[in-house]
Amino acid sequence: MIATATRPLLEIKDLSVDYLTDRGAVRAVDRVSLEVQRGEFLGVVGESGCGKSTLLYSIARLLTPPAEIASGDIWFDGHDLVSMSDSELRHYRWKQYSVVMQSAMNALNPVMNIGEQLRDAFDAHQRFTGRQITARSEELLRIVGIDPVHLRSYPHQLSGGMRQRAMIAMALAFTPELVIMDEPTSALDVVAQRSLMLKIKQLQREFGFATIFVTHDMSLVSHFSDRLAVMYAGQIVEIGETARLFAEPKHPYTVGLMRSFPSIRGELQPLAGIPGSPPDLARPPAGCRFHPRCPKVMDRCHMEEPEFYAEEGDLIRCFLFDSDA
Amino acid sequence: MTYLIRRLEFFAITLWAALTMNFIIPRVMPGSPAEAMLVRFHGRASPQTIRTIEIALGFHTDESLLQQYGEYLWNMAHLNLGTSLTFFPSSVGKAIMVGLPWTVGLVGLSTVIAFVLGTLVGMLSAWRRGGILDGALPTVFIMVSAFPYFWIALVAILIFSFTLNWFPLGFGYDLHQHIELSWDFIGNAIWHGFLPALTIVITSIGGWILTMRNTMITTLAEDYVKMARAKGLSPVRIMFMYAGRNAILPNLTGFAMSLGFVISGAILVEIVFNYPGLGYMLLQAVNNEDFALMQGLFLLITVAVLVAVLLADFLTALLDPRTRAAD
Numbered sequence: 001m002i003a004t005a006t007r008p009l010l011e012i013k014d015l016s017v018d019y020l021t022d023r024g025a026v027r028a029v030d031r032v033s034l035e036v037q038r039g040e041f042l043g044v045v046g047e048s049g050c051g052k053s054t055l056l057y058s059i060a061r062l063l064t065p066p067a068e069i070a071s072g073d074i075w076f077d078g079h080d081l082v083s084m085s086d087s088e089l090r091h092y093r094w095k096q097y098s099v100v101m102q103s104a105m106n107a108l109n110p111v112m113n114i115g116e117q118l119r120d121a122f123d124a125h126q127r128f129t130g131r132q133i134t135a136r137s138e139e140l141l142r143i144v145g146i147d148p149v150h151l152r153s154y155p156h157q158l159s160g161g162m163r164q165r166a167m168i169a170m171a172l173a174f175t176p177e178l179v180i181m182d183e184p185t186s187a188l189d190v191v192a193q194r195s196l197m198l199k200i201k202q203l204q205r206e207f208g209f210a211t212i213f214v215t216h217d218m219s220l221v222s223h224f225s226d227r228l229a230v231m232y233a234g235q236i237v238e239i240g241e242t243a244r245l246f247a248e249p250k251h252p253y254t255v256g257l258m259r260s261f262p263s264i265r266g267e268l269q270p271l272a273g274i275p276g277s278p279p280d281l282a283r284p285p286a287g288c289r290f291h292p293r294c295p296k297v298m299d300r301c302h303m304e305e306p307e308f309y310a311e312e313g314d315l316i317r318c319f320l321f322d323s324d325a
Numbered sequence: 326m327t328y329l330i331r332r333l334e335f336f337a338i339t340l341w342a343a344l345t346m347n348f349i350i351p352r353v354m355p356g357s358p359a360e361a362m363l364v365r366f367h368g369r370a371s372p373q374t375i376r377t378i379e380i381a382l383g384f385h386t387d388e389s390l391l392q393q394y395g396e397y398l399w400n401m402a403h404l405n406l407g408t409s410l411t412f413f414p415s416s417v418g419k420a421i422m423v424g425l426p427w428t429v430g431l432v433g434l435s436t437v438i439a440f441v442l443g444t445l446v447g448m449l450s451a452w453r454r455g456g457i458l459d460g461a462l463p464t465v466f467i468m469v470s471a472f473p474y475f476w477i478a479l480v481a482i483l484i485f486s487f488t489l490n491w492f493p494l495g496f497g498y499d500l501h502q503h504i505e506l507s508w509d510f511i512g513n514a515i516w517h518g519f520l521p522a523l524t525i526v527i528t529s530i531g532g533w534i535l536t537m538r539n540t541m542i543t544t545l546a547e548d549y550v551k552m553a554r555a556k557g558l559s560p561v562r563i564m565f566m567y568a569g570r571n572a573i574l575p576n577l578t579g580f581a582m583s584l585g586f587v588i589s590g591a592i593l594v595e596i597v598f599n600y601p602g603l604g605y606m607l608l609q610a611v612n613n614e615d616f617a618l619m620q621g622l623f624l625l626i627t628v629a630v631l632v633a634v635l636l637a638d639f640l641t642a643l644l645d646p647r648t649r650a651a652d
Contacts, residue, residue: 057551060555062551062554062555064546064551086560089557090557090559091557092557093554093555093556093557094555094556094557095557098555098556099552099555101548101551101552102548103548106547106548106549107548107549107551107552108549108552109549109552109553109566109567109571110549110571110645110646110647111570111571111574111644111645111646111647112566113646120553120556120558120562120566121556121557121558124556124557124558124559124562125557154646154647156646156647170556
């Protein structure tokens with residue numbers, strides 16, 4: 001019992017994902033390790049193409065060719081998801097962990113109404129009576145703040161915000177332990193974004209599920225996530241508590257990210273981007289992947305690849321924090 | 326609902342336009358069926374005879390065009406299509422009713438079979454993209470559909486009827502049999518129809534396989550298919566309800582069109598197999614300058630296409646909720 005209580009819900013060890021192309025494998029996720037505790041809200045941020053969505057879909061085991069897991073383990077509640085076959089996975093999908101996708105317009109089947117798509121999820125895992133399913137479906141829509149009459153609505157009849165809520169309702173069908181979210185707010189305007197984030201946070205408190213929330217918008221997760229992982233070129237470069245990371249970013253890339261969006265309450269300072277552009281993952285630079293763009297680049301950054309160094313509870317992949325040096 | 330009403334309005338207007346065209350074209354064409362008939366009598370006919378023939382064929386030259394038009398529409402509404410020259414003194418309606426079941430049975434059934442089979446094979450080969458099925462079937466059938474179907478028909482007759490004697494050489498049934506609704510007769514008709522049906526199916530299935538496979542591949546990359554996998558749905562359900570049902574929508578109209586053209590028959594197949602259907606009848610009508618029969622057949626083809634398109638619209642509305650809300 002004690003072991004279960006202390007064991008993290010999700011444990012990823014040295015996970016690598018390759019895209020197999022004609023010119024060889026492109027490593028989109030490179031030796032990523034992270035843990036998610038029960039009930040925790042983990043934010044994953046990074047630029048487009050840094051591998052954050054690929055990481056997410058490999059956790060959910062939803063990668064399609066040419067992408068495939070090259071190595072590493074994904075332990076979900078003590079079970080190895082990587083070695084499971086599709087039919088074994090079906091028992092975990094949706095009941096244990098569910099997925100909320102970026103654009104609900106494309107993620108909902110256009111020819112089935114919301115109720116039918118909910119019923120599909122229920123029928124796939126357990127025998128329920130029609131009445132039970134209807135009652136539960138109505139309850140779910142109420143939970144996310146949609147009128148239950150929309151069970152009979154088709155996706156095209158709902159607004160963007162409602163579709164996202166309907167999808168979240170669907171993700172909560174079995175009140176899973178983990179809800180994986182891939183930029184669920186990116187298609188919405190800022191007002192709808194905020195109300196959806198508040199809803200997610202409230203539901204998370206209420207039902208106690210853990211969340212991995214991928215976004216490119218740092219300011220969005222800053223108020224909601226417990227911990228934050230920053231990704232660059234397929235690797236995690238910094239991971240730590242959100243508040244501390246925001247107050248005192250350590251990795252030069254994180255520092256650069258922080259300077260690239262305005263703070264509402266903080267003092268006025270000119271916005272500075274990060275010079276250069278992310279590397280081609282087919283031919284990543286030698287040594288530290290960030291060194292060509294890094295303002296604090298040192299000699300060894302060109303040759304050696306940095307490990308993670310601990311600093312005030314954070315992990316930073318940068319030689320600046322190598323205490324032995 | 327508004328969608329369906331608008332489709333019905335469209336149907337009514339096109340039907341009226343087709344009927345009117347059908348009325349105008351023979352009347353502005355040089356020559357008349359009566360003259361054609363006269364040639365058969367080698368000119369030995371009195372003006373009185375010509376008048377009688379014209380009236381019998383539904384041409385009242387002494388009436389105004391408008392009167393004729395009104396009468397024509399009245400006759401059409403009562404399915405009174407005039408008298409056939411080829412099957413004189415039988416009416417066009419009767420003649421068509423004799424050939425219609427054969428064509429609908431043969432061409433209609435084989436069109437449906439080709440569509441259903443082709444769609445299934447296309448769906449499966451996209452689902453197992455790069456598999457054995459996907460490697461073999463689409464390629465083979467696309468090559469086969471490039472062959473002219475009368476050629477396939479000839480080869481089929483040569484092999485299965487002439488050499489192996491498995492199937493009859495032609496026609497729709499054994500002539501000594503009575504046309505009746507008995508198992509004996511139906512079995513005989515199926516035996517006769519097998520080769521022509523096979524010919525139509527193997528030459529038309531390739532198109533359905535290819536279009537379904539291609540739309541299915543696009544559909545499989547959609548987020549809702551990924552989402553369905555995330556939900557842990559069974560592969561069969563994902564293939565049919567999520568990928569297949571969306572992929573089939575663009576193909577429905579094409580299917581309806583080909584159903585409409587069933588009536589015009591696979592003329593060449595019917596000729597090769599000497600099949601007693603409408604395609605063969607159309608050929609006879611053209612050879613005999615049987616205007617009334619041709620007009621009747623053309624009208625039937627037009628109406629069939631229109632009805633088929635209307636059905637496809639209804640079917641699309643049934644399968645795709647987005648079209649229902651379109652306006």
